[in-house]
Amino acid sequence: MDISTSLCGIPLRNPLILASGILGNKGALLRRVAESGAGAVATKSVGPEPREGYNNPTVLYVSEDIVLNAMGLPNPGCEQFAGEIETAKTSGIPVIASVFGRSQEEFSLVAMAMEEAGADIVELNVSCPHSLPRLKGLHLGQIPVETKGVVKRVKQATTVPVLVKLSPNVTSIVEVARACIEGGADGLSLINTVQALEIDPLTERPMLGNMVGGQSGPSIRCIAQRKVADVLTAMRRGELEAVPVVGAGGIESGEDVARYILLGCQCVQIGSAVLKYGLDAFSKCLKELEGYMKEKGYETLEDFRGKSLEWLV
Amino acid sequence: MDSDVCARRKIKILPIHDIVTENEIVRSFYFKDNLAAQVEPGQFVMVWVPHTVPPRVDFSLPDQVPMSVSRASDRLFSITVKRCGETTTELFKYEKGDYVGITGPLGKGFSVNGRHLLCVAGGIGAAALFFLVQREREKDVHFILGARTKKELFFERELRNLCTSLCITTDDGLCGTRGFASDVVADVCETHEIDQVMCCGPEIMMYKVFSVCKRLGIPSQFSLERYMYCGLGICGHCSLNGFLVCKDGPVFDAQELEKAADFGMKKVDKTGGKVPIQ
Numbered sequence: 001m002d003i004s005t006s007l008c009g010i011p012l013r014n015p016l017i018l019a020s021g022i023l024g025n026k027g028a029l030l031r032r033v034a035e036s037g038a039g040a041v042a043t044k045s046v047g048p049e050p051r052e053g054y055n056n057p058t059v060l061y062v063s064e065d066i067v068l069n070a071m072g073l074p075n076p077g078c079e080q081f082a083g084e085i086e087t088a089k090t091s092g093i094p095v096i097a098s099v100f101g102r103s104q105e106e107f108s109l110v111a112m113a114m115e116e117a118g119a120d121i122v123e124l125n126v127s128c129p130h131s132l133p134r135l136k137g138l139h140l141g142q143i144p145v146e147t148k149g150v151v152k153r154v155k156q157a158t159t160v161p162v163l164v165k166l167s168p169n170v171t172s173i174v175e176v177a178r179a180c181i182e183g184g185a186d187g188l189s190l191i192n193t194v195q196a197l198e199i200d201p202l203t204e205r206p207m208l209g210n211m212v213g214g215q216s217g218p219s220i221r222c223i224a225q226r227k228v229a230d231v232l233t234a235m236r237r238g239e240l241e242a243v244p245v246v247g248a249g250g251i252e253s254g255e256d257v258a259r260y261i262l263l264g265c266q267c268v269q270i271g272s273a274v275l276k277y278g279l280d281a282f283s284k285c286l287k288e289l290e291g292y293m294k295e296k297g298y299e300t301l302e303d304f305r306g307k308s309l310e311w312l313v
Numbered sequence: 314m315d316s317d318v319c320a321r322r323k324i325k326i327l328p329i330h331d332i333v334t335e336n337e338i339v340r341s342f343y344f345k346d347n348l349a350a351q352v353e354p355g356q357f358v359m360v361w362v363p364h365t366v367p368p369r370v371d372f373s374l375p376d377q378v379p380m381s382v383s384r385a386s387d388r389l390f391s392i393t394v395k396r397c398g399e400t401t402t403e404l405f406k407y408e409k410g411d412y413v414g415i416t417g418p419l420g421k422g423f424s425v426n427g428r429h430l431l432c433v434a435g436g437i438g439a440a441a442l443f444f445l446v447q448r449e450r451e452k453d454v455h456f457i458l459g460a461r462t463k464k465e466l467f468f469e470r471e472l473r474n475l476c477t478s479l480c481i482t483t484d485d486g487l488c489g490t491r492g493f494a495s496d497v498v499a500d501v502c503e504t505h506e507i508d509q510v511m512c513c514g515p516e517i518m519m520y521k522v523f524s525v526c527k528r529l530g531i532p533s534q535f536s537l538e539r540y541m542y543c544g545l546g547i548c549g550h551c552s553l554n555g556f557l558v559c560k561d562g563p564v565f566d567a568q569e570l571e572k573a574a575d576f577g578m579k580k581v582d583k584t585g586g587k588v589p590i591q
Contacts, residue, residue, distance in 0.1 A: 022547055025585045028555030044549070044585070052583035053550075056377035057361055057414075059543035061322035071542060074550065076586030202326040203363045203412050209376065275322070275547045278560070 001293055002300045003286070007040070007244055007267050008161030008186045010094050010120050014039040014289075015257065015301060016282055019248055019271030020098035020123060020165065021045065021071065027087025034091030036279035037286050039267065041088060042096040043081070045125040046114065048106045050077040055209035060198055063219075065250075067272045068196050070213030073100060078110045082117035094120040096163070099154075107150045108157035115158045122160055126150060127167035127192040141167040141192075144179035151183030161186035163246065166227075168220075169195045173227050174234045181241045188231065189246035189269060191224045217250055217272040224249025225259060229312055232264040236306075236313045252276060254288020264306035320348055322545055324361055324377075324414040329407060330389065335467035339437065340405065341383060341391045342413070349415055350390045352382045354445035355422030355513075355536055355564040359544040360392060361414030362404045376400040377414065379541050379559070381441035381513070393440035393467070419544055420563050423534055427508025428453055431501055432476075433522050435459040435494045435514020441536050442513050443468045446475045453477050455505050459494025459514065463487050478505065495521035502529055509533065516590050520577025523567060533567045540581055550585060 003014045017040045023029040024044035033041050053074030060068040075081060078099075088095045097114035099122055101107035111122045126141035140146050147164070154162055164180040166173055168191040177188055193214025198207045206212065228247045234240040247260030248269035260268045273281040298304050331343040349358060361377035378400050383393035396405050407413065423445055430452055432442040439458055446454050456476040460466045461484045473479050480497055481489025490497055495518045501507065502525075512522045513536040526533035539551035539558040546560035554573040556562060561569075570576045579587045 023549035023552075023557075025549045026552040026555070029549045029552050029557070032555055050584040050586050053542055056359075056542060057324065059545060059548060060324065061319075061416075061545065063323075064319050069543075071548065074542070074583060074585050076584045080586050200324075200326055200363070200414075203414075205363060207324065207361075207363075207414075272547070275545055278546065 001290060003289065003293070005039070005267060005301055007094070007246070008121060008163070010161065012039040012094060012267060014286060015261065015267040016285055017096065017246065017267050017269045018042055019269035020096070020125065021069075022271045022274050024098070025075065025084070027084035030084070030088035030095065031091045032279060033282070034088075034093045037282035038093065040094040040096055041091070042098050042123055042269065043085065043088070044075060045073055045098040045100045046075045046078050046081045046110055047073060047100050048078060048110050050080070051075055057207055057209055060207055060213070061275065062198055064276070065218040066215060067217040067275060068198055068208060068213045068215055069193065070208045070210035072210060078113040082113060085114060085117035085119055089118045096121040096123050098123045098125050098165070100125040104150050104153040108153045111154045111158050111162070115160050120160060121163060122154065122158060123163040123165055123189060124150065124154060125165055125192075127165060127169070139167065141176060142170050144176050147176060148179040148183040151180050151185050155184035163187045163189050165192050166190035167192045168223060168227050174230055174240065177231045177234070178240055181243055185243060187244040187246060187266070189248055190231065191220070191227050191249050194220050194223060218252055219250065221250025221256060225263060228260065228263050228265060229309065232306070232309055233312050236264070236309055251285070252281065254285050254290070254292050257285050257289045258292050258304070259308075261301055261305050262308035264309045317348065321417055321419065324359075324416050325349070326412050327415050328410050328412055330409070332409060333391075335393060337464060338396045339393060339465075339467045341393045342404070343389055343391045344413070344415060345388050346390070346415065347388050349417055350385045350388050352385050352390060352418035353422040354448050355381075355441055356418040356420050357381055357563055358392065358415050358417035358419065359541070360404070361416070362400050362407070363412065363414055364403060379538070379544055379563070381444070381536070382418070383440040383444050384447065385444065393437070393443070395437040416544065420559055421561065423511050423536075423564050425449055425452070425509065426532065429455070429506055429508045431455045431457065431498070431505070431507040431510045433457045433459075433494050433498055433510060433512040433514070435518040436461070436465070438514030438536065439468050442511060443472065445511060446472065450475065453505070455501055455507065456480070457482065457494045457497055457501060459483070459518065493518055493521070495525065498522050498525045499529065502531055507531055512536070516577055516580070523570060523577070526567060534564050535567070535570060536564045537562050537576070540583055550581065552581065
């Protein structure tokens with residue numbers, strides 16, 4: 001059985017990628033994730049200068065299936081972070097640098113620094129509420145024309161493949177995907193967290209330090225699958241130029257991985273499952289994926305990639 | 314998934330059951346909770362101090378910080394808190410019955426091996442070791458209690474009752490031996506044929522104790538602190554050379570710390586950048 005794949009021309013030993021924001025602020029931790037079986041790792045989002053996160057609680061375990069977070073993009077800035085990329089690279093697996101900025105200039109500056117540090121792929125975090133502060137209330141990824149501008153600028157400044165992580169909090173994810181592809185994106189990863197809020201009835205207040213945040217965990221998997229299907233269906237119909245799609249949202253088993261591959265995803269990202277299973281999340285999903293493939297008689301991921309999409313086109 | 318494991322990760326809003334003043338700047342807050350009271354010495358709870366005055370939205374006020382548990386029995390447990398920052402200053406305004414968010418118990422605590430134990434505490438680090446001593450009453454436990462001044466000492470009376478010997482150090486020498494807790498470790502170890510050393514306090518002091526224990530060949534464990542966002546092993550912010558302080562720790566064996574080049578040298582600030590330990 002062969003579960004290897006590739007993403008934008010970069011070979012991956014398996015389709016499991018550590019999602020951005022999880023354990024990704026230190027190269028030594030990314031190495032541990034690599035050792036636990038991941039096919040690639042994404043860093044925590046890095047910006048142009050050091051930035052503190054929000055006050056706690058920043059991560060809220062609402063239930064086994066609902067995790068809320070509002071971290072506030074803590075990061076030491078791209079200059080200091082370069083060393084972490086170098087450490088992560090010693091693991092031997094591809095390293096994806098997640099990048100954010102407040103302007104096209106900042107996005108491209110950080111992306112260049114990450115490429116220079118050795119990142120194999122850059123992923124643009126356009127769902128960050130701090131991007132382009134003049135657009136109050138909206139984040140960059142909710143405005144297709146702004147997103148396109150950022151992608152275009154980063155593509156001009158870098159040579160490594162550029163992914164864009166899409167927010168589900170939009171009217172039409174296909175339109176944002178189109179803007180990214182027109183801007184030159186080499187691939188798309190979706191979805192980022194779903195806007196969310198939790199209230200504590202005893203203290204009668206929002207529980208996150210930032211009041212509002214984003215939801216992840218198994219509770220968003222079916223939402224994510226629908227968004228992924230919308231984008232891949234448009235590609236299959238020829239309404240959207242086809243680029244690799246990385247599925248993300250609530251994956252915590254081999255069957256979940258298979259679901260996204262069946263929809264036509266090239267790879268998947270795993271995040272919140274680390275809360276429940278620790279670093280064993282990767283070996284668990286891999287073993288279960290192989291079990292699924294064995295049962296179905298599949299030798300490679302290509303044998304079943306996109307099979308479920310047929311029902312939707 | 315084990316429902317117990319899930320419940321440990323959720324914030325539970327608990328009314329303060331009791332407050333005991335330990336000294337001018339240290340208070341113990343008691344809570345009633347079956348699950349959190351299962352805490353083992355060295356484990357921690359995340360304590361959310363939910364600033365509750367609406368509607369003024371001040372994002373800088375509410376905060377949640379990791380704290381050691383100082384006592385636990387049946388359904389009751391206490392955290393012992395030193396007033397030192399914004400969150401603890403806010404907590405000190407709270408009264409019996411006020412709500413606090415507790416998550417836990419979390420992390421890996423101390424694991425005792427041997428008969429003759431030495432606990433080395435600096436400052437508020439005495440809280441975690443005080444709990445350990447209560448659990449190891451049948452052992453021969455010696456205690457070094459270090460504080461900056463006599464006024465900052467706490468648990469002195471309780472420790473004198475519980476331990477085989479108690480050695481107090483203060484920076485100015487106005488109470489006990491003048492100097493740091495780490496200064497007297499070698500002497501106590503040799504006098505009492507200590508099998509294992511447990512240490513909690515400022516990291517520079519712990520690093521000195523680590524060095525002394527290494528020289529003497531005595532196994533030792535240290536309770537570390539790093540800035541924590543999630544406390545649940547997912548954000549990675551509390552990383553110490555690839556160890557997660559919230560999940561792999563906060564208590565580490567000396568052998569583990571041998572591999573952690575930043576121990577005693579560098580910590581991580583709120584941005585994730587490394588800064589020297591003063």
